[in-house]
Amino acid sequence: MIRALGIVPLAFFLLPLCVQAQSQSSYFAAADLDHDKRLSLVEFQEWMSYAFHRMDANHNDVLEPEEQHVTRATRLTLAELHTRQAEQFRRQDKNGDGYLSQKEFLAPPG
Numbered sequence: 001m002i003r004a005l006g007i008v009p010l011a012f013f014l015l016p017l018c019v020q021a022q023s024q025s026s027y028f029a030a031a032d033l034d035h036d037k038r039l040s041l042v043e044f045q046e047w048m049s050y051a052f053h054r055m056d057a058n059h060n061d062v063l064e065p066e067e068q069h070v071t072r073a074t075r076l077t078l079a080e081l082h083t084r085q086a087e088q089f090r091r092q093d094k095n096g097d098g099y100l101s102q103k104e105f106l107a108p109p110g
Contacts (some may be wrong), residue, residue, distance in 0.1 A: 038099040
C-alpha cells in the first residue's frame with residue numbers, strides 16, 4: 001500500500017511528525033526561505049525533502065531500503081524524489097505562475 005501511495009504523499013503525512021505544531025501561516029513562512037510570500041520549486045523541494053534528509057543516514061542522497069522505515073521499500077535517490085516533487089508542485093500551482101501561494105501550498109495534494 002505504501003508503494004502505491006508514493007513518497008510525496010507519504011511526506012505530507014511525515015512532516016507534521018517532524019515539525020512542531022504551527023499555525024498555517026507560520027508553517028508556510030518557515031518554508032518560504034526568501035520571505036517573498038510565495039514558494040519557488042526549489043523552496044518547495046527543500047522543505048518537502050526534510051524527511052528524506054533525516055533518513056539518509058550516510059548522506060549520499062540515496063535512501064536504501066534499510067534506511068527507510070517502510071516495509072518492502074525500494075531504493076530512492078534525491079533526484080527521483082525531486083522529480084516527483086516537481087510534478088506535485090505543478091499540480092498544486094493552480095494559477096500556473098510557477099510559484100505556490102500559501103493557499104496553494106496548504107491545499108490537499110491532488
